[in-house]
Amino acid sequence: MLRVEKITYEIKGRKLLKDVSFQLRKGEVLALLGANGAGKSSLMRLLCGDTLPTEGQVSLMGKPLQQYSPIELAKKRAMLAQHNNMSMAFKVREIVQMGRYPHYRSVPSAHDHEIVDEVMDVCGISNFADRSYLSLSGGEQQRVQLARVLVQIWDNPDSLLLLDEPVSALDLQFQQQVLALTKALSRKGFMVVVVLHDINLAALYSDRILMLKNGRKWCEGTPIEVMEKQNIYTVFSVQADVSIDTKTLQPIVKLEELLLDADQFNTKLSPTVHADKLIDSCIKAYKSDPFYRMDEVAVEMGLSELQLLKMAYPQQVSLLIPDFSTLLTEFVKLGAVYSIVYNKAGYMELKGMYSLPIRDQNQRTWTVQHGAYRMILDITKWKVGVAVCNEWGQSFQFFDEKGALLHKVALIEGSSNKEEFEALCARYKSLNQDTLQTSTDRSSSVSVPSLPVYGTKSIALSVWKGIVAQSFAQKTTASCSMIHAEGIYAYEGRIMSLVDQGERYQIIYPDCTITLDRLQGVKIVLEKNEKDTDVATFSLYAVNDTVAMQFRVEKKLLAQYHEPYQSSCYNSAVI
Amino acid sequence: MKQHSIIWILTAGLLVAMIVALGVGAFSIPVRDVLILLVQKVGLLRDVQVDETYSDVLYIVRFPRVLLGVLVGAALGISGAAIQGIFRNPLAEPGLIGISAGASLFAVLIIAFEGILFVGLSQLLGYYLLAFGAFVGAGLTSFLVYQLSKKKGRPRVTTMLLAGIAINAFAGALTGLITYIADEQQLRTITFWMLGSLGGATWDNVIAIFPFIIIPLLILPFFSKPLNAFALGEAQADLLGMRTDLVKRWVVILSTMAVGASVAVSGIIGFVGLLVPHTVRLLGGVEHRYVLVASAVFGALILTMADIISRVLVAPIELPIGVITALLGTPVFLYILITEE
Incomplete structure (x- = not known):
C-alpha cells in the first residue's frame, strides 16, 4: 500500500504541491491528471523517493520512503520518467538489462536473463534487441525504457510502478497495449500510478483518477465519479461533453472544438478580408439557429439574408417563379403551417392554416386569414421566393429587393402536407436558378403602411x-x-x-x-x-x-x- | 564474445608493440635479442650470450620508458572512459575537470619560479619537484571543480562541466601570464613539458607513479554498472539504487589520481583520453565493463605506438609524444566524427 500524507513540496519559495494526500491499495491503477505545470511530475518524483517532500510523508508498505536503502527501494518501485535522453549508443538489450542492476552484483543470473527476454517480448522490442538505442524511433525508445522499468520489478507483485506519460510517443495500438499491460499487472498486486494526458484512456484503464490543479488535489475517485464536465473544465480549462458508454458504463469525454482566428494572434500574416470572415461567422451562426438574426454590420457590408441562405445551403435552396399571387392561393393546401415574419424589434411565429386570399380594391394588398390572425400582405414587396429544404425542415421564403427576409412559410412536422409542398416546389421551381437577385423594382417607393402617430413621450x-x-x-x-x-x-x-x-x-x-x-x-x-x-x-x-x-x-x-x-x-x- | 575478443586482440597488439618499442630507437636492438633478454629475466635461457650494451639499454633506458608509456596510456584511456561515463557525453575528457590545466599551472609555476620560491622544496624533492607539483596542481583543481559543482551537498554534473570550463580558462590564463614572464630557457622547458614526453622515464618515476595508476586501473572497472546506469540519466541511475554521488566522487578521485600521476611524469599528452574510449566504443559497443578495460589496453597500445613513432620518425632526435598523438589523433577523430551516423 502506498500512503501519501499531506505532502507539500516547495522549491525556492514556490509551492509546487500543496497538502496532497491519497492512498493506493495493492492491485489498483491510479491515473494522475492535470494541466501542464499542475504538479504531476513533481508528485511522481516524491512518490519515487527521489526527492523528499518539504512537509508530509510518503510511505510504501507502511514504511516511509526515506527509510529504505536505495537498493531496497529499487527492488520495490520502478519509475518511467517523462524524458529519457541518452547520448551513448547502448544496445536495447543492455538498456533493458540495466533494470535488473539492483538484483545482481556483477553477473546477472539466469533468472535475470529470463525476465529480460520475457519483458522484451511483451513490449515488442525483441526483434531489435541488438540494435543501438539511438537508432530507434521515439515510440520504440519509449517501449525500451518501459521494458527496463518493468524488468526492475517484474517478479515482485508487492511493488509500485510509476509511469510518467508512458504512452506519449506511442501509436494507438501500443497505447492500448501498454495500458492494458499495466492494468493486467495491477490485477496481480502491483500498484500503478500513471500520468496520462488522454482523459479517455485514463477513464478506460484506471481504477481511480486523481486530478491536480495548481499543486492541489482537485478531486479523486472512480472514473465515473470524477469525470464531470465541471471538473474537466476546472482542471484543464476546456469545454467537454461527458457521457456514459452504455456498453462498458465508462465515461466518455468528448471535447468541443475550439475555434481560433489566426488574424487575432498572428499579426505577421495578411489578414483575411473582414467581409469573408464576417460571412463565415454569419453562415455558421445561421446554420446553428433557425431564428438567426443577421448582424447589423453584415447588413451594412451588403450581405443579405438571401445570400446567406444561398451560401449556407447551396444545394437545398431552389428559386421559385415570381408568380407569388398565384402561389399565395395555393398555400391553403399545405394545411397547418408556421408563418414567420421578422422586423426590427423581433419576430412573430404564427401557427395555423392559410385561407384563400382576398384581394383588396386597389389591387395591391391581399388579406389572408391565418388561423386566428389576419394578415394584410403587400406581395409586390416579395421580389424573390425560394423553397428551402434543410435540416430545420421545409419552407417557402420570400425576400425583398434587398434580399431581406419578409415572409416565411414553414412546414410543421406531422401536421403539414408534405406531398403538396413538394408538388408546389416542383411546379413553381424556376428554370433559371442562377439569378437570385432580381432587378430593382420601380414600385419600391411603396411606403410602410403608415399609422397615425399620437404619442411622443x-x-x-x-x-x-x-x-x-x-x-x-x-x-x-x-x-x-x-x-x-x-x-x-x-x-x-x-x-x-x-x-x-x-x-x-x-x-x-x-x-x-x-x-x-x-x-x-x-x-x-x-x-x-x-x-x-x-x-x-x-x-x-x-x-x-x-x-x-x-x-x-x-x-x-x-x-x-x-x-x-x-x-x-x-x-x-x-x- | 565480440567484446572479449577485442580486448584479447588489443592486449596481444599491446604486447607486440611493447616488444617492438623495446627494440627500436636511436640505438636499435634486434627483436631476437629483446626476446632472449626478456626470457633470461624470468630465469630461462641463461646460457645464450647477448651483447652487454643491449642488456643495459634495454633495462636502464627502454624498459622504464615502455612501461611508463603503457601506464600513462592506460591511465589516460581508462580515466577518459570513466569521465565520459559520468558526464554522459562521449566528447568529455579528463581535462574537463581541470586536471591538465591545474597540472600545467603548477608545473609552469615551478619551472618559472623554482629558483625563487621553491628553494626549500627543491632541495627536499630535487628532481621530482616538478612531478610532485604537477600532481598537486591536478588534484587541487579537480577538487576545486568538484566542490564548485556541489548544489545542496550533491555534486551536479552540468555544474561540474561548467565549473571545469571556467577553472580551465582561469588556470590557462595564469599559465599564460607566467609563460609571459619566463625567460628563454624556462620557456623552452615549459613548451616541452606542455607537449608531453616520455623522455624522462626512469625506473624511479615508473615506481613512483605505479600505485597511483594501478589502483584506478583495478578499481574503475568495478564502476561499470553505475556508469552504465548513468547513461540513462542521473535520476534514473538513482532510481536503480545506484549511489550516484559516491560514484561521481570516486570517479573524479580515481581519474585525478591516474591522470595527475601521468601528467606529473610525462607532461600533457592530449587527445588520448578523448579518442581512445571513443574508438573503443565504435569497435565493440558502449557497455562500460568492456569500455573501461578496453580503453586502458587501447590507451596503452596507442601511446606505445606513438612513442615508437616519436623515436624513429626523425631519429636520433625525439619528437614530443603529445605532438604525435595530436597529429595522428585529430584526423582520425575527425574522420570518425564525420562518418558516424
Missing part, C-alpha cells in the same frame, strides 16, 4: 412589461400587431405565457409566439387614447423610428400604473 420598458404581465395575469384580451415592410400581422387573444429573459422577451399566445429580441433601443409610446374605445395602444418604435409593433390592452389595466404612467405620459386626463 416614451414610457419605460419595465412599465410596459408590467402592463403586459397584468394583462396576462388577469386573462384579458391583448392584441398584438407586427408591422412589417410587407404588411401587418394582427392577432387578438389571451396571452398564454410570458418569457422574460431581459434582452429576449416572448409573448406566447396559444398558437402564436412573438419574440422581441431587439428590445435595446426600442422606444415604447402610449398612443393617445380615443375616448370611445376601451383599449390602450402601445407602439413600439424600432431604432429607425418606424413602428415595429403595436400592442393593445384593456384600458382598465393602466389604472394600476397610475404613478409611473402619469409621470411619463403627456395625457393623464384620460385615466
Whole structure:
C-alpha cells in the first residue's frame, strides 16, 4: 500500500504541491491528471523517493520512503520518467538489462536473463534487441525504457510502478497495449500510478483518477465519479461533453472544438478580408439557429439574408417563379403551417392554416386569414421566393429587393402536407436558378403602411412589461400587431405565457409566439387614447423610428400604473 | 564474445608493440635479442650470450620508458572512459575537470619560479619537484571543480562541466601570464613539458607513479554498472539504487589520481583520453565493463605506438609524444566524427 500524507513540496519559495494526500491499495491503477505545470511530475518524483517532500510523508508498505536503502527501494518501485535522453549508443538489450542492476552484483543470473527476454517480448522490442538505442524511433525508445522499468520489478507483485506519460510517443495500438499491460499487472498486486494526458484512456484503464490543479488535489475517485464536465473544465480549462458508454458504463469525454482566428494572434500574416470572415461567422451562426438574426454590420457590408441562405445551403435552396399571387392561393393546401415574419424589434411565429386570399380594391394588398390572425400582405414587396429544404425542415421564403427576409412559410412536422409542398416546389421551381437577385423594382417607393402617430413621450420598458404581465395575469384580451415592410400581422387573444429573459422577451399566445429580441433601443409610446374605445395602444418604435409593433390592452389595466404612467405620459386626463 | 575478443586482440597488439618499442630507437636492438633478454629475466635461457650494451639499454633506458608509456596510456584511456561515463557525453575528457590545466599551472609555476620560491622544496624533492607539483596542481583543481559543482551537498554534473570550463580558462590564463614572464630557457622547458614526453622515464618515476595508476586501473572497472546506469540519466541511475554521488566522487578521485600521476611524469599528452574510449566504443559497443578495460589496453597500445613513432620518425632526435598523438589523433577523430551516423 502506498500512503501519501499531506505532502507539500516547495522549491525556492514556490509551492509546487500543496497538502496532497491519497492512498493506493495493492492491485489498483491510479491515473494522475492535470494541466501542464499542475504538479504531476513533481508528485511522481516524491512518490519515487527521489526527492523528499518539504512537509508530509510518503510511505510504501507502511514504511516511509526515506527509510529504505536505495537498493531496497529499487527492488520495490520502478519509475518511467517523462524524458529519457541518452547520448551513448547502448544496445536495447543492455538498456533493458540495466533494470535488473539492483538484483545482481556483477553477473546477472539466469533468472535475470529470463525476465529480460520475457519483458522484451511483451513490449515488442525483441526483434531489435541488438540494435543501438539511438537508432530507434521515439515510440520504440519509449517501449525500451518501459521494458527496463518493468524488468526492475517484474517478479515482485508487492511493488509500485510509476509511469510518467508512458504512452506519449506511442501509436494507438501500443497505447492500448501498454495500458492494458499495466492494468493486467495491477490485477496481480502491483500498484500503478500513471500520468496520462488522454482523459479517455485514463477513464478506460484506471481504477481511480486523481486530478491536480495548481499543486492541489482537485478531486479523486472512480472514473465515473470524477469525470464531470465541471471538473474537466476546472482542471484543464476546456469545454467537454461527458457521457456514459452504455456498453462498458465508462465515461466518455468528448471535447468541443475550439475555434481560433489566426488574424487575432498572428499579426505577421495578411489578414483575411473582414467581409469573408464576417460571412463565415454569419453562415455558421445561421446554420446553428433557425431564428438567426443577421448582424447589423453584415447588413451594412451588403450581405443579405438571401445570400446567406444561398451560401449556407447551396444545394437545398431552389428559386421559385415570381408568380407569388398565384402561389399565395395555393398555400391553403399545405394545411397547418408556421408563418414567420421578422422586423426590427423581433419576430412573430404564427401557427395555423392559410385561407384563400382576398384581394383588396386597389389591387395591391391581399388579406389572408391565418388561423386566428389576419394578415394584410403587400406581395409586390416579395421580389424573390425560394423553397428551402434543410435540416430545420421545409419552407417557402420570400425576400425583398434587398434580399431581406419578409415572409416565411414553414412546414410543421406531422401536421403539414408534405406531398403538396413538394408538388408546389416542383411546379413553381424556376428554370433559371442562377439569378437570385432580381432587378430593382420601380414600385419600391411603396411606403410602410403608415399609422397615425399620437404619442411622443416614451414610457419605460419595465412599465410596459408590467402592463403586459397584468394583462396576462388577469386573462384579458391583448392584441398584438407586427408591422412589417410587407404588411401587418394582427392577432387578438389571451396571452398564454410570458418569457422574460431581459434582452429576449416572448409573448406566447396559444398558437402564436412573438419574440422581441431587439428590445435595446426600442422606444415604447402610449398612443393617445380615443375616448370611445376601451383599449390602450402601445407602439413600439424600432431604432429607425418606424413602428415595429403595436400592442393593445384593456384600458382598465393602466389604472394600476397610475404613478409611473402619469409621470411619463403627456395625457393623464384620460385615466 | 565480440567484446572479449577485442580486448584479447588489443592486449596481444599491446604486447607486440611493447616488444617492438623495446627494440627500436636511436640505438636499435634486434627483436631476437629483446626476446632472449626478456626470457633470461624470468630465469630461462641463461646460457645464450647477448651483447652487454643491449642488456643495459634495454633495462636502464627502454624498459622504464615502455612501461611508463603503457601506464600513462592506460591511465589516460581508462580515466577518459570513466569521465565520459559520468558526464554522459562521449566528447568529455579528463581535462574537463581541470586536471591538465591545474597540472600545467603548477608545473609552469615551478619551472618559472623554482629558483625563487621553491628553494626549500627543491632541495627536499630535487628532481621530482616538478612531478610532485604537477600532481598537486591536478588534484587541487579537480577538487576545486568538484566542490564548485556541489548544489545542496550533491555534486551536479552540468555544474561540474561548467565549473571545469571556467577553472580551465582561469588556470590557462595564469599559465599564460607566467609563460609571459619566463625567460628563454624556462620557456623552452615549459613548451616541452606542455607537449608531453616520455623522455624522462626512469625506473624511479615508473615506481613512483605505479600505485597511483594501478589502483584506478583495478578499481574503475568495478564502476561499470553505475556508469552504465548513468547513461540513462542521473535520476534514473538513482532510481536503480545506484549511489550516484559516491560514484561521481570516486570517479573524479580515481581519474585525478591516474591522470595527475601521468601528467606529473610525462607532461600533457592530449587527445588520448578523448579518442581512445571513443574508438573503443565504435569497435565493440558502449557497455562500460568492456569500455573501461578496453580503453586502458587501447590507451596503452596507442601511446606505445606513438612513442615508437616519436623515436624513429626523425631519429636520433625525439619528437614530443603529445605532438604525435595530436597529429595522428585529430584526423582520425575527425574522420570518425564525420562518418558516424
